[in-house]
Amino acid sequence: MARRQYLDIQALAELLRKSERTIRRDLRRHRLRVPPPMYIPGASLLRWRMVDIERWRQEQQDLSRDI
Numbered sequence: 001m002a003r004r005q006y007l008d009i010q011a012l013a014e015l016l017r018k019s020e021r022t023i024r025r026d027l028r029r030h031r032l033r034v035p036p037p038m039y040i041p042g043a044s045l046l047r048w049r050m051v052d053i054e055r056w057r058q059e060q061q062d063l064s065r066d067i
Contacts, residue, residue, distance in 0.1 A: 006038070006047045015053070 004011065012035070013020045026033040027046075035056035037046045 005050055007050065007053070009046055012048050012053070 007015065009020050009023055013023055016023070016034075018026075023034055027037065035048050035053045038049055038052070040047060
């Protein structure tokens with residue numbers, strides 16, 4: 001499987017094993033439960049950069065170790 005630089009919400013949901021609905025809800029209510037999105041100017045598209053997702057996942061692992 002080729003690694004993509006940008007993921008849409010469907011690909012992010014698959015990667016995180018969450019539903020698209022859960023990701024959208026977390027974006028509104030619990031911003032720290034999902035990686036930071038990248039907003040594309042002039043478009044209503046949400047995308048996530050792989051580097052941001054990897055950084056977020058590492059931060060989540062580090063936080064869980066500290067508990």
